[in-house]
Amino acid sequence: MYILINFIFIILLQSVWSLNIQCEILKKLSDHINSFQVLQEQPYKPAFKWHEKQGLYRSDIRVNFFGSPAARKLRNGELTSVFDNDMFSTAWIITTILESNLYGKGAPLLDQKRLQLALEAIGSFRDKNDKNYLKSLIRSFWPQIYNSTFDIWQQQPDNIRNVALSVEYVPWDRIIKLLSDLKLEQYIKYVEELRKREVEILDAFSIPPDFDDSYLNLGLGAALFRLKSKYPFAYQSWKQNNTDTQNLIKLTKKYSYRPFSADLNENSIDPRTYFYARGFIQQAYRENKSVSLISTWIQNLDEQRKLKQKCVSMPFNVNNVDVTVAANSIYGITSGAIFNVNDFREYFLKNQELVPIYLNTSFFISWTISNNFTARPDLAQVYYPSTYNFLWYASRTLFLIESELKKFYYFNKIGKYEEYFLDFEKLENILIEAKHFLQDTFETAVTRFLVNSSIQDGRNKTFFRDFIGLNDTNIFGKQESKNDDSLFSTAQAVNILIATWTYQCPKTQSLKWKPNAGNGVKFLVKKSVNWLHRNVLCGKFKPLNSFFSGSVKGFSTLPFWYPGNLVQFLNGTNVDPSKIDERQINDVIYAVKGFINEKEYQNMLAQKHFGFDTPLDFHGYNTKENIFPFWSSAPYTYAVSLLALSQYQNLEK
Ligand SMILES: *[C@@H]1O[C@H](CO)[C@@H](O)[C@H](O)[C@H]1NC(C)=O
Ligand SMILES: *[C@@H]1O[C@H](CO)[C@@H](O)[C@H](O)[C@H]1NC(C)=O
Ligand SMILES: *[C@@H]1O[C@H](CO)[C@@H](O)[C@H](O)[C@H]1NC(C)=O
Ligand SMILES: *[C@@H]1O[C@H](CO)[C@@H](O)[C@H](O)[C@H]1NC(C)=O
Ligand SMILES: *[C@@H]1O[C@H](CO)[C@@H](O)[C@H](O)[C@H]1NC(C)=O
Ligand SMILES: *[C@@H]1O[C@H](CO)[C@@H](O)[C@H](O)[C@H]1NC(C)=O
Ligand SMILES: *[C@@H]1O[C@H](CO)[C@@H](O)[C@H](O)[C@H]1NC(C)=O
Numbered sequence: 303m304y305i306l307i308n309f310i311f312i313i314l315l316q317s318v319w320s321l322n323i324q325c326e327i328l329k330k331l332s333d334h335i336n337s338f339q340v341l342q343e344q345p346y347k348p349a350f351k352w353h354e355k356q357g358l359y360r361s362d363i364r365v366n367f368f369g370s371p372a373a374r375k376l377r378n379g380e381l382t383s384v385f386d387n388d389m390f391s392t393a394w395i396i397t398t399i400l401e402s403n404l405y406g407k408g409a410p411l412l413d414q415k416r417l418q419l420a421l422e423a424i425g426s427f428r429d430k431n432d433k434n435y436l437k438s439l440i441r442s443f444w445p446q447i448y449n450s451t452f453d454i455w456q457q458q459p460d461n462i463r464n465v466a467l468s469v470e471y472v473p474w475d476r477i478i479k480l481l482s483d484l485k486l487e488q489y490i491k492y493v494e495e496l497r498k499r500e501v502e503i504l505d506a507f508s509i510p511p512d513f514d515d516s517y518l519n520l521g522l523g524a525a526l527f528r529l530k531s532k533y534p535f536a537y538q539s540w541k542q543n544n545t546d547t548q549n550l551i552k553l554t555k556k557y558s559y560r561p562f563s564a565d566l567n568e569n570s571i572d573p574r575t576y577f578y579a580r581g582f583i584q585q586a587y588r589e590n591k592s593v594s595l596i597s598t599w600i601q602n603l604d605e606q607r608k609l610k611q612k613c614v615s616m617p618f619n620v621n622n623v624d625v626t627v628a629a630n631s632i633y634g635i636t637s638g639a640i641f642n643v644n645d646f647r648e649y650f651l652k653n654q655e656l657v658p659i660y661l662n663t664s665f666f667i668s669w670t671i672s673n674n675f676t677a678r679p680d681l682a683q684v685y686y687p688s689t690y691n692f693l694w695y696a697s698r699t700l701f702l703i704e705s706e707l708k709k710f711y712y713f714n715k716i717g718k719y720e721e722y723f724l725d726f727e728k729l730e731n732i733l734i735e736a737k738h739f740l741q742d743t744f745e746t747a748v749t750r751f752l753v754n755s756s757i758q759d760g761r762n763k764t765f766f767r768d769f770i771g772l773n774d775t776n777i778f779g780k781q782e783s784k785n786d787d788s789l790f791s792t793a794q795a796v797n798i799l800i801a802t803w804t805y806q807c808p809k810t811q812s813l814k815w816k817p818n819a820g821n822g823v824k825f826l827v828k829k830s831v832n833w834l835h836r837n838v839l840c841g842k843f844k845p846l847n848s849f850f851s852g853s854v855k856g857f858s859t860l861p862f863w864y865p866g867n868l869v870q871f872l873n874g875t876n877v878d879p880s881k882i883d884e885r886q887i888n889d890v891i892y893a894v895k896g897f898i899n900e901k902e903y904q905n906m907l908a909q910k911h912f913g914f915d916t917p918l919d920f921h922g923y924n925t926k927e928n929i930f931p932f933w934s935s936a937p938y939t940y941a942v943s944l945l946a947l948s949q950y951q952n953l954e955k
């Protein structure tokens with residue numbers, strides 16, 4: 303029987319393996335990505351002609367309207383998006399293209415001038431509040447603007463700021479009439495709110511620098527190092543400007559979340575983090591294990607108390623742990639250490655304090671995924687709602703360690719010398735431990751999730767979708783999912799499966815299936831590639847994604863309803879929550895400090911917080927009254943598709 307099933311599989315595989323990805327489609331994708339890069343700075347003009355920063359690729363702020371065809375138009379439209387000058391999307395697009403060069407076959411090289419423009423744009427997101435910023439790896443999500451009143455640099459999504467500052471040019475009445483003509487009256491109240499509070503809303507975006515962008519920057523440096531023979535100038539210019547790896551390590555330690563520490567700066571966290579992460583923390587407590595996890599913001603409570611007024615401020619005044627930030631940080635550390643980017647490995651090994659943070663965070667990511675995100679992906683990926691994107695970020699570390707260990711053993715055997723393998727032994731056991739955490743999770747939980755989520759389209763094609771358009775309806779009001787993020791999700795599903803089940807052969811550079819990769823997985827990759835190849839450029843599907851969002855996706859995701867045991871004003875005065883005036887809420891720190899055991903936590907769950915029950919379940923991102931902004935980048939969708947197709951092309955069948 304087993305032989306027969308295997309035989310049938312082989313026949314099936316052969317019948318669909320005839321697909322050969324022509325270099326033509328890779329070239330077309332590459333041209334398409336290029337067409338989204340800003341080659342010349344464009345100034346802002348009121349009301350809606352956006353500032354476009356030179357070197358960046360297009361990234362848009364959109365609102366997740368859903369339901370009727372008119373709502374879909376508002377969500378997806380050209381005119382209903384705001385061009386966003388963030389470094390995150392551009393750094394990912396560049397990184398993904400570089401990975402197509404490293405791991406794929408047939409992907410064109412990046413034009414050197416374009417690459418340089420992008421790197422210089424990314425370089426301009428350095429944290430200018432740091433005296434040492436010219437050498438620093440720390441990055442902010444948005445550009446900083448100098449504020450002479452406070453003598454400080456403040457981050458802002460500058461086009462939102464532009465609109466806020468020229469609010470008199472916004473044709474509010476026309477917008478409201480349009481909504482009413484489209485029978486979308488339910489959204490008018492949001493527009494009215496915006497009209498009243500536009501300037502206040504700006505303060506919500508004045509965030510501190512973060513570990514996500516900073517470690518993405520380190521990972522980018524590692525990719526440039528590996529491709530330095532192809533892009534020599536790019537690597538040199540990055541290397542010269544990013545020398546202070548020691549400080550990045552120092553800051554990662556300083557701001558890591560340590561629930562068992564006695565210091566409020568280290569042991570306090572967003573109540574939403576504690577809600578989803580508590581199983582991990584409680585288990586460590588039972589086993590008498592220490593916990594230190596990489597956090598999101600490069601800021602702590604004491605700094606928040608001073609900097610809030612100056613508008614360098616964590617949303618809700620407290621730090622959090624987001625598994626996506628964690629995954630990107632882990633990748634940055636892994637690649638920085640393996641390739642010893644600007645001596646990162648030396649500092650990583652010399653002062654062993656980052657090692658536990660690295661291992662605990664890797665373990666935590668695996669724990670979260672294996673436990674179905676404790677059924678709260680909205681809290682675990684608090685800023686990054688796309689699950690496919692998050693899983694790809696986490697899978698890259700597994701793939702990198704697997705491939706580099708194989709290469710190291712192979713080079714040892716043939717006695718070949720490679721500069722960065724000198725002293726590699728000291729790193730080996732740490733990498734093996736991190737890989738151990740991730741491998742089982744990806745080979746079982748993640749693979750099961752992907753197999754389960756794949757949707758059949760005809761006999762030999764499958765695709766994946768996340769939430770954008772999932773709850774749309776047709777003109778008769780009948781549910782008709784639109785799959786507006788299916789190109790992105792399918793490409794990322796292929797990238798996750800390839801990262802999980804293959805490694806790069808040290809001898810030939812081609813991708814090889816691991817011996818334990820089953821036919822089911824191979825077949826799924828093949829069918830997903832078929833679908834992507836067929837659809838990525840045909841215009842039938844939108845290139846939308848949700849690579850970023852605010853932490854609040856509607857009422858149920860506000861932190862105040864979740865159990866907390868620290869309620870105080872920024873000035874340190876403790877306060878009874880029932881005594882807080884609504885106007886004071888911006889100055890309140892509401893957090894979990896230290897450890898709460900499950901029995902006590904269950905008691906807290908049974909109580910109301912700030913007058914409301916704790917939202918225990920997640921009901922999807924498309925539920926009534928939940929509209930929220932998300933960030934979408936078309937060239938990022940094409941870049942991850944380029945990676946998926948070129949990697950497939952390089953896979954030994
Ligand atoms: C996939 O199936 C379609 C018909 O459903 C067929 O036309 C096409 O050739 C198949 N593709 C491959 C690569 O086998
Ligand atoms: C490096 O720093 C210099 C001086 O601040 C700047 O002009 C240049 O654009 C930077 N290059 C990159 C790639 O960051
Ligand atoms: C500095 O920031 C504060 C708070 O956002 C603002 O009120 C003030 O006008 C800013 N000053 C300047 C010179 O931009
Ligand atoms: C818990 O671990 C610490 C060291 O990390 C040790 O000093 C202590 O004795 C341990 N406690 C128990 C109950 O095992
Ligand atoms: C965190 O890392 C340290 C050092 O490797 C280890 O002793 C501890 O057990 C880890 N904690 C957990 C929860 O795995
Ligand atoms: C996983 O979480 C989702 C919510 O995102 C929930 O609907 C589902 O029941 C959970 N599945 C399992 C197996 O616990
Ligand atoms: C598999 O998918 C079904 C329906 O989409 C869902 O109800 C179930 O929880 C999923 N199981 C796992 C293990 O993800």
Ligand SMILES: *[C@@H]1O[C@H](CO)[C@@H](O)[C@H](O)[C@H]1NC(C)=O
Pocket residue numbers: 871872873874875886889
């Ligand atoms: C702390 O701030 C709160 C709210 O702004 C205020 O009511 C209180 O008087 C302040 N306490 C001190 C000691 O300044």
Ligand SMILES: *[C@@H]1O[C@H](CO)[C@@H](O)[C@H](O)[C@H]1NC(C)=O
Pocket residue numbers: 772773921922923924925926
């Ligand atoms: C679609 O919207 C309805 C009504 O708000 C909601 O009950 C349902 O959970 C939503 N479905 C998804 C998949 O978000």
